Amino acid sequence: MVSPVLSDRSLAALGRTEGDPDTLALLVRDQDTRRLLMLRALLDAVEDGALLPAGARERMREDWHLLEEADRAVPAGDGGTPSPPYATTPARARLLHPLVGPWVRQCLRGLRPEAGGPTERRVRELGRDLAHLGALAAAAAARAGIPFAVRLTAWDGVLTLPSLGALRTAEPGDVPVDVVCADGRMTLRQKHAVDVTVQVEDGIGAWSAAPAWRPAHALPGLLPGVPLMPLDDLDPYRGAAHGGPRYHELSGPTVLDETDRKRWAQAWAGTADVLRLGGEHRLAEAVALLRCLVPLADPPRSGPDARETGSCSGTRREAFGALLSSRPPTPATFAATLVHELQHTKLSALGDLLELHHAGPQQRHFAPWRPDPRPYDGLLQGVYSHLALADFFQRCALRAERPAHREAAWSRHARYRAQVAAALPGLVDSPDLTERGRRFVDQLVATHERMAEYPAPRGHTVRAQAYVTGVRDLWTRRHGPAAGHPRV
Numbered sequence: 001m002v003s004p005v006l007s008d009r010s011l012a013a014l015g016r017t018e019g020d021p022d023t024l025a026l027l028v029r030d031q032d033t034r035r036l037l038m039l040r041a042l043l044d045a046v047e048d049g050a051l052l053p054a055g056a057r058e059r060m061r062e063d064w065h066l067l068e069e070a071d072r073a074v075p076a077g078d079g080g081t082p083s084p085p086y087a088t089t090p091a092r093a094r095l096l097h098p099l100v101g102p103w104v105r106q107c108l109r110g111l112r113p114e115a116g117g118p119t120e121r122r123v124r125e126l127g128r129d130l131a132h133l134g135a136l137a138a139a140a141a142a143r144a145g146i147p148f149a150v151r152l153t154a155w156d157g158v159l160t161l162p163s164l165g166a167l168r169t170a171e172p173g174d175v176p177v178d179v180v181c182a183d184g185r186m187t188l189r190q191k192h193a194v195d196v197t198v199q200v201e202d203g204i205g206a207w208s209a210a211p212a213w214r215p216a217h218a219l220p221g222l223l224p225g226v227p228l229m230p231l232d233d234l235d236p237y238r239g240a241a242h243g244g245p246r247y248h249e250l251s252g253p254t255v256l257d258e259t260d261r262k263r264w265a266q267a268w269a270g271t272a273d274v275l276r277l278g279g280e281h282r283l284a285e286a287v288a289l290l291r292c293l294v295p296l297a298d299p300p301r302s303g304p305d306a307r308e309t310g311s312c313s314g315t316r317r318e319a320f321g322a323l324l325s326s327r328p329p330t331p332a333t334f335a336a337t338l339v340h341e342l343q344h345t346k347l348s349a350l351g352d353l354l355e356l357h358h359a360g361p362q363q364r365h366f367a368p369w370r371p372d373p374r375p376y377d378g379l380l381q382g383v384y385s386h387l388a389l390a391d392f393f394q395r396c397a398l399r400a401e402r403p404a405h406r407e408a409a410w411s412r413h414a415r416y417r418a419q420v421a422a423a424l425p426g427l428v429d430s431p432d433l434t435e436r437g438r439r440f441v442d443q444l445v446a447t448h449e450r451m452a453e454y455p456a457p458r459g460h461t462v463r464a465q466a467y468v469t470g471v472r473d474l475w476t477r478r479h480g481p482a483a484g485h486p487r488v
Contacts, residue, residue: 004026004029004030004353006023006026006350006353006354008439010022010023010026011436011439011440011443012439012443014346014347014350014440015439015440015441015442015443015444015446015447016443016447017343017384017387017388017391017444017447018281018285019281019285019288019346021284021288024284024285024288024289024346025288026353027289027346027349027350027353028288028289028349030349030352030353031320031321031349031352032096034352035095035096035100035101035104035320036095036096038101038104038105038108039095039104041108042104042107042108042111043060043064045107045108045111046060046111046130049111051110051111051113051118051122051123051126052123052126052127052130053123053124053126053127053130056126056127056130056131059130059131059134060130060133062150063133063134063136063137064133064137066137066138066140066141066146066148066150067091067094067095067133067136067137067140067141068091069141069144069146070089070090070091070094070137070140070141070143070144070146071089071090071091071092071140072089073089073090073091073144073145073146089144090139090140090141090143090144091137091140091144093140093143093163094136094137094139094140094143094162094163095136095140097162097163097230097291097292098291098292098319098320098321098322099162099232099235099237099238099292099294099319099322100136100237101316101318101319101320102237102238102316102318102319103129103132103237104318105318106129106237107126107129107130110122110125110126110129111126128153128155131152131153132236132237134150134152135152135159135160135161135162136162137150138150138152138161138179138181139161139162139163139164141181142161142164142181142186142200142206143163143164143200145184146181147181147182147183148179148180148181149178149179149180149181150178150179151176151177151178151179152176152177152179153174153175153176153177154167154169154174154175154176154177154190155174155236156172156173156174157169157171157172157173157175158236159175159177159188160234160235160236161179161206162216162234162235163204163205163216163230164186164198164200164205164206164215164216165198165205165206165208165213165214165215165216165234166213166214166216166234167188167196167212167213167214168212168213168214169190169193169212170190170192170193170212171190171191171192171193175190175191176190176191177189177190178190181200184199184200185197185198185199185200186198186200186206188213193212194210196208196210196212196213197210198210198213203218203228204216204217204218204228204230205217205218214234216230216232216234217230217231217233217256217261218230218231219231219264219265219268219293220268220269221287222271222272222275222283222286222287222290223272223283223287226287229268229290229292229293230291230292230293231256231261231264231292231293231295232292232293232294232295233253233254233255233256233294233295234255235294238253238294238322238324239252239253239294239296239324250296250299250312250313250314250324251296251297251298251299251312251326252296252297253294253295253296253297253324254295254296254297256295260295260327263327264293264295264327267327267328267329267330267331267333267334268331268334269331270330270331270334271331271334271335271338273331274331274332274334274335274396275335275338275339277395277396277399277400278335278339278391278392278393278395278396279391279392279395282335282338282339282392285342285346286338286342289321289342289345289346290321290323290338290342291320291321291322292321292322292323293322293323293325294322294323294324294325295325295326295327296312296313296324296325296326297326298311298326298327299311299312299326311325311326311327311328311329311333312325312326313325313326313337313340313341314341314344315341315344315345315348317348320345320348320349321345323337323338323341323342325337325341335392336389336392336393336412339385339388339389339392340385340386340388340389341385343381343384343385343388344381344384344385346384347380347381347384347385348381351377354434354436355434355436355437356380356433356434356436356437356440357376357377357380357430357432357433357434357437358432358434359375359376359377359430359432360375360376361375361377362375362376363375363378364482364483365378365379365423365426365482365483366422366423366426366472366475366476366479366482366483367379367382367383367419367423367426368418368419368422368423368468368471368472369382369386369419370382371475371478373479373482376426376427376430376432379423379426379427380427380441382423383420383423383424383427383444384444386416386419386420386423387416387420387444387447387448389412389416390413390416390417390420390448390451391447391451393409393410393412393413393416394409394410394413394417394451394454394456396409396413397409397410397413397456398454407457407460410456410457410460411456411460411463411464413451413456413460414456414460414461414463414464415464415467417448417451417456417464418461418464418465418467418468419464419468420448421448421468422468422472424444424445424448426482426483427441427444428441428445
Protein backbone atom coordinates (compact mmCIF):
# COMPACT_ATOMS: atom_id res chain seq x y z
CA MET A 1 0.00 0.00 0.00
CA VAL A 2 1.29 3.44 -0.96
CA SER A 3 0.42 5.89 1.81
CA PRO A 4 -0.26 9.55 1.07
CA VAL A 5 2.61 11.92 1.69
CA LEU A 6 2.39 13.92 4.89
CA SER A 7 3.86 17.39 4.45
CA ASP A 8 6.27 18.95 6.92
CA ARG A 9 3.60 21.57 7.60
CA SER A 10 1.11 18.89 8.58
CA LEU A 11 3.69 17.12 10.73
CA ALA A 12 4.39 20.38 12.55
CA ALA A 13 0.67 20.98 13.13
CA LEU A 14 0.27 17.50 14.55
CA GLY A 15 3.35 18.09 16.71
CA ARG A 16 1.48 21.02 18.24
CA THR A 17 -1.34 18.53 19.01
CA GLU A 18 -3.43 20.35 16.41
CA GLY A 19 -4.22 19.62 12.77
CA ASP A 20 -5.71 21.76 10.02
CA PRO A 21 -8.70 20.43 8.03
CA ASP A 22 -6.52 19.10 5.19
CA THR A 23 -4.26 17.23 7.61
CA LEU A 24 -7.16 15.65 9.46
CA ALA A 25 -8.83 14.74 6.15
CA LEU A 26 -5.61 13.04 5.05
CA LEU A 27 -5.54 10.92 8.22
CA VAL A 28 -9.18 9.97 7.67
CA ARG A 29 -8.69 9.04 4.01
CA ASP A 30 -5.68 6.91 4.83
CA GLN A 31 -7.54 5.05 7.58
CA ASP A 32 -10.55 4.50 5.31
CA THR A 33 -8.30 3.13 2.59
CA ARG A 34 -6.71 0.75 5.07
CA ARG A 35 -10.15 -0.47 6.15
CA LEU A 36 -11.16 -1.23 2.56
CA LEU A 37 -7.87 -3.07 1.99
CA MET A 38 -8.50 -5.12 5.13
CA LEU A 39 -11.91 -6.08 3.78
CA ARG A 40 -10.31 -7.07 0.49
CA ALA A 41 -7.80 -9.18 2.42
CA LEU A 42 -10.68 -10.85 4.26
CA LEU A 43 -12.48 -11.73 1.05
CA ASP A 44 -9.26 -13.13 -0.43
CA ALA A 45 -8.59 -15.14 2.72
CA VAL A 46 -12.09 -16.60 2.56
CA GLU A 47 -11.62 -17.58 -1.07
CA ASP A 48 -8.25 -19.22 -0.37
CA GLY A 49 -8.87 -20.58 3.12
CA ALA A 50 -9.50 -24.22 3.95
CA LEU A 51 -10.73 -23.49 7.47
CA LEU A 52 -14.32 -22.63 6.62
CA PRO A 53 -17.68 -23.95 7.76
CA ALA A 54 -19.82 -25.53 5.05
CA GLY A 55 -21.40 -22.93 2.76
CA ALA A 56 -19.52 -19.99 4.31
CA ARG A 57 -17.61 -19.09 1.14
CA GLU A 58 -20.72 -18.92 -1.05
CA ARG A 59 -22.66 -17.01 1.61
CA MET A 60 -19.87 -14.43 1.87
CA ARG A 61 -20.10 -13.92 -1.90
CA GLU A 62 -23.86 -13.40 -1.68
CA ASP A 63 -23.55 -10.93 1.20
CA TRP A 64 -20.85 -8.97 -0.62
CA HIS A 65 -23.04 -8.84 -3.74
CA LEU A 66 -25.83 -7.25 -1.66
CA LEU A 67 -23.31 -4.72 -0.33
CA GLU A 68 -22.28 -3.89 -3.88
CA GLU A 69 -25.93 -3.24 -4.76
CA ALA A 70 -26.20 -0.90 -1.79
CA ASP A 71 -22.97 0.82 -2.84
CA ARG A 72 -24.51 1.67 -6.20
CA ALA A 73 -27.56 3.18 -4.49
CA VAL A 74 -28.30 6.80 -3.56
CA PRO A 75 -25.88 8.56 -1.21
CA ALA A 76 -26.41 7.98 2.49
CA GLY A 77 -28.40 10.77 4.07
CA ASP A 78 -30.51 11.76 1.05
CA GLY A 79 -33.64 13.24 2.53
CA GLY A 80 -32.25 12.88 6.05
CA THR A 81 -28.98 13.06 7.89
CA PRO A 82 -26.18 14.67 5.86
CA SER A 83 -23.57 12.21 4.64
CA PRO A 84 -20.12 12.48 6.20
CA PRO A 85 -17.27 12.86 3.72
CA TYR A 86 -15.92 9.36 4.39
CA ALA A 87 -19.22 7.59 3.59
CA THR A 88 -20.98 8.45 0.36
CA THR A 89 -23.27 5.42 0.19
CA PRO A 90 -25.06 3.24 2.74
CA ALA A 91 -22.59 0.43 2.05
CA ARG A 92 -19.54 2.61 2.63
CA ALA A 93 -21.13 3.99 5.78
CA ARG A 94 -21.47 0.46 7.16
CA LEU A 95 -18.04 -0.80 6.10
CA LEU A 96 -16.21 2.27 7.37
CA HIS A 97 -18.04 2.32 10.69
CA PRO A 98 -15.40 2.02 13.43
CA LEU A 99 -16.69 -1.23 14.89
CA VAL A 100 -16.32 -3.05 11.59
CA GLY A 101 -12.55 -2.88 12.19
CA PRO A 102 -12.54 -5.21 15.23
CA TRP A 103 -14.85 -7.58 13.34
CA VAL A 104 -12.49 -7.79 10.33
CA ARG A 105 -9.50 -8.46 12.58
CA GLN A 106 -11.44 -11.11 14.45
CA CYS A 107 -12.24 -12.87 11.18
CA LEU A 108 -8.66 -12.66 9.90
CA ARG A 109 -7.38 -14.08 13.19
CA GLY A 110 -9.81 -16.95 12.87
CA LEU A 111 -8.66 -17.74 9.33
CA ARG A 112 -4.99 -18.08 10.26
CA PRO A 113 -3.60 -21.63 10.25
CA GLU A 114 -2.83 -22.99 13.68
CA ALA A 115 -0.66 -25.81 14.97
CA GLY A 116 -2.51 -29.08 15.32
CA GLY A 117 -5.24 -28.12 12.87
CA PRO A 118 -8.61 -26.46 13.45
CA THR A 119 -10.81 -27.42 16.34
CA GLU A 120 -14.57 -27.80 16.08
CA ARG A 121 -15.02 -24.82 18.37
CA ARG A 122 -12.75 -22.62 16.27
CA VAL A 123 -14.61 -23.49 13.06
CA ARG A 124 -17.93 -22.73 14.76
CA GLU A 125 -16.71 -19.36 16.05
CA LEU A 126 -15.28 -18.44 12.64
CA GLY A 127 -18.58 -19.24 10.98
CA ARG A 128 -20.36 -17.03 13.47
CA ASP A 129 -17.93 -14.16 12.83
CA LEU A 130 -18.12 -14.44 9.05
CA ALA A 131 -21.92 -14.48 9.18
CA HIS A 132 -21.86 -10.92 10.56
CA LEU A 133 -21.24 -9.72 6.99
CA GLY A 134 -24.84 -10.71 6.26
CA ALA A 135 -26.11 -8.38 8.98
CA LEU A 136 -23.92 -5.56 7.66
CA ALA A 137 -25.18 -6.13 4.13
CA ALA A 138 -28.82 -6.27 5.21
CA ALA A 139 -28.49 -3.02 7.16
CA ALA A 140 -26.80 -1.28 4.21
CA ALA A 141 -29.40 -2.53 1.74
CA ALA A 142 -32.26 -1.47 4.00
CA ARG A 143 -30.76 2.02 4.29
CA ALA A 144 -30.31 2.16 0.51
CA GLY A 145 -33.95 1.21 -0.10
CA ILE A 146 -33.09 -2.02 -1.93
CA PRO A 147 -35.70 -4.80 -1.67
CA PHE A 148 -34.18 -8.08 -0.49
CA ALA A 149 -34.88 -11.31 1.36
CA VAL A 150 -32.17 -13.05 3.36
CA ARG A 151 -31.90 -15.55 6.17
CA LEU A 152 -29.72 -14.43 9.07
CA THR A 153 -28.95 -16.01 12.43
CA ALA A 154 -29.64 -14.49 15.83
CA TRP A 155 -26.68 -15.56 17.94
CA ASP A 156 -27.52 -16.34 21.55
CA GLY A 157 -31.03 -15.08 20.90
CA VAL A 158 -30.02 -11.66 19.50
CA LEU A 159 -29.90 -10.48 15.89
CA THR A 160 -28.10 -7.14 15.55
CA LEU A 161 -28.49 -5.07 12.38
CA PRO A 162 -25.86 -2.31 12.70
CA SER A 163 -27.26 1.26 12.63
CA LEU A 164 -30.82 -0.13 12.74
CA GLY A 165 -31.29 -2.07 15.96
CA ALA A 166 -31.44 -5.54 17.47
CA LEU A 167 -34.08 -8.25 17.70
CA ARG A 168 -34.47 -10.42 20.79
CA THR A 169 -35.80 -13.76 19.56
CA ALA A 170 -38.64 -15.65 21.17
CA GLU A 171 -36.41 -18.68 21.76
CA PRO A 172 -32.86 -18.72 23.19
CA GLY A 173 -29.78 -19.95 21.39
CA ASP A 174 -28.88 -19.55 17.74
CA VAL A 175 -32.14 -18.85 15.91
CA PRO A 176 -32.66 -18.47 12.14
CA VAL A 177 -34.45 -15.22 11.23
CA ASP A 178 -35.82 -14.43 7.78
CA VAL A 179 -35.47 -10.75 6.92
CA VAL A 180 -37.61 -9.34 4.12
CA CYS A 181 -37.31 -5.68 3.17
CA ALA A 182 -39.44 -3.62 0.79
CA ASP A 183 -40.68 -0.03 0.64
CA GLY A 184 -38.69 1.06 3.69
CA ARG A 185 -40.14 -1.66 5.90
CA MET A 186 -38.44 -4.80 7.21
CA THR A 187 -40.26 -7.89 8.35
CA LEU A 188 -38.38 -10.22 10.69
CA ARG A 189 -39.77 -13.77 10.82
CA GLN A 190 -38.89 -16.60 13.17
CA LYS A 191 -40.59 -19.85 14.04
CA HIS A 192 -43.03 -19.90 16.91
CA ALA A 193 -43.23 -16.11 17.10
CA VAL A 194 -45.23 -13.25 15.66
CA ASP A 195 -43.57 -11.35 12.80
CA VAL A 196 -41.82 -8.15 13.82
CA THR A 197 -42.24 -5.21 11.46
CA VAL A 198 -39.59 -2.50 11.53
CA GLN A 199 -39.79 0.89 9.83
CA VAL A 200 -36.44 2.07 8.45
CA GLU A 201 -35.99 5.80 8.92
CA ASP A 202 -33.42 8.40 7.97
CA GLY A 203 -30.50 8.85 10.32
CA ILE A 204 -29.81 6.26 13.01
CA GLY A 205 -32.23 3.63 14.24
CA ALA A 206 -35.29 1.83 12.91
CA TRP A 207 -38.53 1.76 14.83
CA SER A 208 -41.06 -0.88 15.74
CA ALA A 209 -43.92 -1.23 18.20
CA ALA A 210 -42.77 -4.77 18.99
CA PRO A 211 -41.15 -5.08 22.43
CA ALA A 212 -38.68 -7.61 20.99
CA TRP A 213 -37.06 -4.86 18.88
CA ARG A 214 -34.51 -2.47 20.35
CA PRO A 215 -33.65 0.47 18.05
CA ALA A 216 -30.16 1.89 17.64
CA HIS A 217 -29.71 5.35 19.13
CA ALA A 218 -27.66 8.44 18.38
CA LEU A 219 -26.90 11.82 19.86
CA PRO A 220 -27.20 15.05 17.85
CA GLY A 221 -24.21 16.17 15.81
CA LEU A 222 -21.69 18.30 17.67
CA LEU A 223 -22.53 21.17 15.31
CA PRO A 224 -25.63 21.99 13.25
CA GLY A 225 -25.56 20.26 9.91
CA VAL A 226 -23.10 17.50 10.82
CA PRO A 227 -24.14 13.85 11.10
CA LEU A 228 -25.75 12.32 14.14
CA MET A 229 -23.33 10.66 16.55
CA PRO A 230 -24.11 6.95 17.03
CA LEU A 231 -24.33 5.90 20.67
CA ASP A 232 -23.66 2.26 19.95
CA ASP A 233 -24.62 -0.11 22.75
CA LEU A 234 -25.69 -2.94 20.43
CA ASP A 235 -22.84 -3.92 18.11
CA PRO A 236 -21.50 -7.37 19.07
CA TYR A 237 -17.91 -6.30 18.32
CA ARG A 238 -17.93 -3.09 20.33
CA GLY A 239 -15.93 -4.27 23.32
CA ALA A 240 -12.72 -6.06 24.16
CA ALA A 241 -14.79 -8.86 25.65
CA HIS A 242 -15.56 -10.28 22.20
CA GLY A 243 -12.60 -12.56 21.75
CA GLY A 244 -9.97 -9.82 21.76
CA PRO A 245 -7.39 -8.66 24.29
CA ARG A 246 -8.21 -6.41 27.18
CA TYR A 247 -7.51 -2.74 26.55
CA HIS A 248 -5.90 -0.90 29.46
CA GLU A 249 -8.25 -1.01 32.43
CA LEU A 250 -11.46 -0.49 30.48
CA SER A 251 -14.67 -1.86 31.87
CA GLY A 252 -16.93 -3.89 29.63
CA PRO A 253 -19.55 -2.53 27.24
CA THR A 254 -22.97 -1.82 28.65
CA VAL A 255 -26.53 -1.56 27.37
CA LEU A 256 -28.24 1.74 28.12
CA ASP A 257 -31.74 2.25 29.39
CA GLU A 258 -33.79 5.40 28.80
CA THR A 259 -32.42 7.13 31.90
CA ASP A 260 -28.84 6.36 30.85
CA ARG A 261 -29.42 7.77 27.38
CA LYS A 262 -30.85 10.98 28.81
CA ARG A 263 -27.77 11.41 31.01
CA TRP A 264 -25.48 10.88 28.04
CA ALA A 265 -27.48 13.43 26.06
CA GLN A 266 -27.30 15.97 28.88
CA ALA A 267 -23.51 15.76 29.09
CA TRP A 268 -23.15 15.75 25.31
CA ALA A 269 -25.36 18.81 24.85
CA GLY A 270 -22.80 21.19 26.34
CA THR A 271 -19.65 19.46 25.11
CA ALA A 272 -19.23 21.53 21.93
CA ASP A 273 -19.20 24.79 23.91
CA VAL A 274 -16.53 23.51 26.29
CA LEU A 275 -14.42 22.22 23.41
CA ARG A 276 -14.64 25.63 21.74
CA LEU A 277 -13.56 27.31 24.99
CA GLY A 278 -10.39 25.24 24.86
CA GLY A 279 -9.72 26.17 21.23
CA GLU A 280 -11.76 26.07 18.06
CA HIS A 281 -9.38 23.43 16.71
CA ARG A 282 -10.48 21.03 19.47
CA LEU A 283 -14.06 21.19 18.26
CA ALA A 284 -12.93 20.86 14.63
CA GLU A 285 -10.89 17.72 15.30
CA ALA A 286 -13.79 16.12 17.18
CA VAL A 287 -16.10 16.77 14.23
CA ALA A 288 -13.51 15.42 11.78
CA LEU A 289 -12.40 12.30 13.67
CA LEU A 290 -15.13 11.11 16.03
CA ARG A 291 -17.53 8.61 14.42
CA CYS A 292 -19.24 6.79 17.26
CA LEU A 293 -19.48 6.54 21.03
CA VAL A 294 -19.41 3.15 22.75
CA PRO A 295 -20.83 3.25 26.29
CA LEU A 296 -18.89 1.35 28.94
CA ALA A 297 -20.03 0.35 32.39
CA ASP A 298 -18.88 2.56 35.26
CA PRO A 299 -15.84 0.84 36.76
CA PRO A 300 -15.63 0.53 40.53
CA ARG A 301 -13.42 3.12 42.19
CA SER A 302 -10.72 1.73 44.39
CA GLY A 303 -10.55 3.21 47.85
CA PRO A 304 -12.36 3.17 51.17
CA ASP A 305 -15.77 3.99 49.71
CA ALA A 306 -16.67 1.02 47.51
CA ARG A 307 -20.05 2.57 46.72
CA GLU A 308 -18.43 5.21 44.56
CA THR A 309 -17.61 4.59 40.92
CA GLY A 310 -14.76 5.80 38.77
CA SER A 311 -14.61 6.51 35.08
CA CYS A 312 -12.67 5.15 32.16
CA SER A 313 -12.21 5.78 28.46
CA GLY A 314 -10.11 4.50 25.63
CA THR A 315 -9.68 3.96 21.93
CA ARG A 316 -8.93 0.89 19.85
CA ARG A 317 -6.44 1.21 17.02
CA GLU A 318 -8.48 -1.06 14.77
CA ALA A 319 -11.67 0.95 15.48
CA PHE A 320 -10.63 4.31 14.07
CA GLY A 321 -13.04 7.03 15.15
CA ALA A 322 -14.63 5.17 18.08
CA LEU A 323 -14.52 6.45 21.65
CA LEU A 324 -15.14 3.84 24.33
CA SER A 325 -16.14 5.55 27.54
CA SER A 326 -18.13 5.28 30.70
CA ARG A 327 -20.69 8.06 30.93
CA PRO A 328 -18.99 11.44 31.48
CA PRO A 329 -20.82 13.20 34.32
CA THR A 330 -20.53 16.73 32.88
CA PRO A 331 -19.91 18.45 29.54
CA ALA A 332 -16.51 19.58 30.85
CA THR A 333 -15.53 15.99 31.59
CA PHE A 334 -16.86 14.89 28.21
CA ALA A 335 -14.82 17.56 26.42
CA ALA A 336 -11.61 16.67 28.26
CA THR A 337 -12.18 12.99 27.49
CA LEU A 338 -12.54 13.80 23.80
CA VAL A 339 -9.39 15.92 23.79
CA HIS A 340 -7.44 13.15 25.50
CA GLU A 341 -8.65 10.21 23.44
CA LEU A 342 -8.65 11.93 20.05
CA GLN A 343 -4.92 12.54 20.44
CA HIS A 344 -4.47 8.77 20.61
CA THR A 345 -6.58 8.50 17.47
CA LYS A 346 -4.45 11.09 15.66
CA LEU A 347 -1.12 9.69 16.78
CA SER A 348 -2.06 6.12 15.88
CA ALA A 349 -3.16 7.27 12.43
CA LEU A 350 0.08 9.25 12.06
CA GLY A 351 2.06 6.16 13.04
CA ASP A 352 0.39 4.26 10.20
CA LEU A 353 1.48 6.96 7.76
CA LEU A 354 5.13 7.22 8.76
CA GLU A 355 7.60 5.63 11.15
CA LEU A 356 8.41 7.91 14.06
CA HIS A 357 10.81 5.61 15.91
CA HIS A 358 12.40 2.16 15.95
CA ALA A 359 12.12 1.59 19.70
CA GLY A 360 11.17 -1.85 20.90
CA PRO A 361 8.51 -2.92 23.40
CA GLN A 362 10.72 -2.81 26.50
CA GLN A 363 8.83 -1.28 29.41
CA ARG A 364 11.38 0.98 31.08
CA HIS A 365 10.20 4.59 30.86
CA PHE A 366 8.78 6.74 33.65
CA ALA A 367 5.36 8.31 33.02
CA PRO A 368 3.83 10.32 35.90
CA TRP A 369 0.31 9.23 34.95
CA ARG A 370 1.05 5.49 35.23
CA PRO A 371 2.42 3.41 38.13
CA ASP A 372 4.14 0.93 35.78
CA PRO A 373 7.09 1.41 33.39
CA ARG A 374 6.02 2.25 29.84
CA PRO A 375 7.40 1.21 26.46
CA TYR A 376 8.65 4.05 24.29
CA ASP A 377 5.57 4.10 22.09
CA GLY A 378 3.31 4.13 25.13
CA LEU A 379 5.30 7.03 26.56
CA LEU A 380 4.93 8.93 23.28
CA GLN A 381 1.18 8.35 23.29
CA GLY A 382 0.89 9.54 26.89
CA VAL A 383 3.00 12.65 26.40
CA TYR A 384 1.00 13.56 23.30
CA SER A 385 -2.40 13.29 24.96
CA HIS A 386 -1.29 15.04 28.18
CA LEU A 387 0.33 17.87 26.24
CA ALA A 388 -2.97 18.42 24.44
CA LEU A 389 -4.79 18.49 27.77
CA ALA A 390 -2.30 21.04 29.14
CA ASP A 391 -2.97 23.23 26.10
CA PHE A 392 -6.72 22.72 26.37
CA PHE A 393 -6.96 23.70 30.04
CA GLN A 394 -4.62 26.66 29.63
CA ARG A 395 -6.92 28.07 26.95
CA CYS A 396 -9.96 27.34 29.16
CA ALA A 397 -8.31 29.17 32.07
CA LEU A 398 -7.49 32.21 29.96
CA ARG A 399 -11.05 32.45 28.68
CA ALA A 400 -13.06 31.38 31.72
CA GLU A 401 -15.39 34.01 33.13
CA ARG A 402 -16.07 32.50 36.55
CA PRO A 403 -13.20 32.52 39.06
CA ALA A 404 -13.97 28.97 40.22
CA HIS A 405 -13.83 27.66 36.65
CA ARG A 406 -10.63 29.59 36.00
CA GLU A 407 -8.89 28.18 39.07
CA ALA A 408 -9.99 24.65 38.28
CA ALA A 409 -8.65 24.97 34.73
CA TRP A 410 -5.32 26.39 35.92
CA SER A 411 -4.97 23.50 38.35
CA ARG A 412 -5.52 20.92 35.60
CA HIS A 413 -3.18 22.78 33.23
CA ALA A 414 -0.39 22.96 35.82
CA ARG A 415 -0.71 19.26 36.64
CA TYR A 416 -0.62 18.12 33.01
CA ARG A 417 2.22 20.47 32.06
CA ALA A 418 4.34 19.29 34.99
CA GLN A 419 3.67 15.66 34.04
CA VAL A 420 4.74 16.27 30.47
CA ALA A 421 7.90 18.07 31.61
CA ALA A 422 8.86 15.03 33.67
CA ALA A 423 8.28 12.59 30.79
CA LEU A 424 9.76 14.56 27.87
CA PRO A 425 13.41 13.60 28.60
CA GLY A 426 12.52 9.97 27.98
CA LEU A 427 11.34 10.92 24.47
CA VAL A 428 14.01 13.45 23.58
CA ASP A 429 16.99 11.33 24.62
CA SER A 430 16.02 8.31 22.55
CA PRO A 431 18.43 7.26 19.77
CA ASP A 432 15.57 5.34 18.15
CA LEU A 433 13.78 8.35 16.66
CA THR A 434 13.65 8.60 12.89
CA GLU A 435 14.46 11.92 11.20
CA ARG A 436 10.79 12.89 10.99
CA GLY A 437 10.16 11.44 14.42
CA ARG A 438 12.85 13.73 15.80
CA ARG A 439 11.17 16.75 14.19
CA PHE A 440 7.85 15.64 15.67
CA VAL A 441 9.27 15.31 19.20
CA ASP A 442 11.08 18.64 18.87
CA GLN A 443 7.72 20.21 18.07
CA LEU A 444 6.26 18.66 21.22
CA VAL A 445 9.06 20.25 23.23
CA ALA A 446 8.53 23.64 21.59
CA THR A 447 4.80 23.46 22.24
CA HIS A 448 5.42 22.66 25.89
CA GLU A 449 7.88 25.57 26.21
CA ARG A 450 5.50 28.07 24.60
CA MET A 451 2.99 27.45 27.37
CA ALA A 452 5.34 29.33 29.70
CA GLU A 453 4.23 32.57 28.04
CA TYR A 454 1.00 32.34 30.07
CA PRO A 455 1.98 30.59 33.30
CA ALA A 456 -0.46 29.25 35.84
CA PRO A 457 -0.60 31.05 39.20
CA ARG A 458 2.38 30.07 41.32
CA GLY A 459 0.38 28.08 43.86
CA HIS A 460 -0.92 25.72 41.18
CA THR A 461 2.56 25.28 39.70
CA VAL A 462 4.16 24.51 43.06
CA ARG A 463 1.51 21.93 43.95
CA ALA A 464 1.80 20.30 40.52
CA GLN A 465 5.59 20.03 40.74
CA ALA A 466 5.37 18.60 44.26
CA TYR A 467 2.88 16.02 43.05
CA VAL A 468 5.10 14.90 40.16
CA THR A 469 8.17 14.78 42.42
CA GLY A 470 6.32 12.52 44.84
CA VAL A 471 5.16 10.24 42.04
CA ARG A 472 8.68 10.02 40.62
CA ASP A 473 10.20 9.18 44.01
CA LEU A 474 7.68 6.38 44.53
CA TRP A 475 8.26 5.07 41.01
CA THR A 476 12.04 5.08 41.45
CA ARG A 477 11.79 3.14 44.73
CA ARG A 478 9.73 0.50 42.96
CA HIS A 479 11.45 0.29 39.58
CA GLY A 480 14.81 2.08 39.78
CA PRO A 481 15.95 5.01 37.61
CA ALA A 482 13.93 5.39 34.42
CA ALA A 483 15.43 5.29 30.92
CA GLY A 484 16.15 8.80 29.71
CA HIS A 485 16.41 10.22 33.23
CA PRO A 486 19.62 10.74 35.21
CA ARG A 487 20.25 8.84 38.41
CA VAL A 488 19.65 10.91 41.53
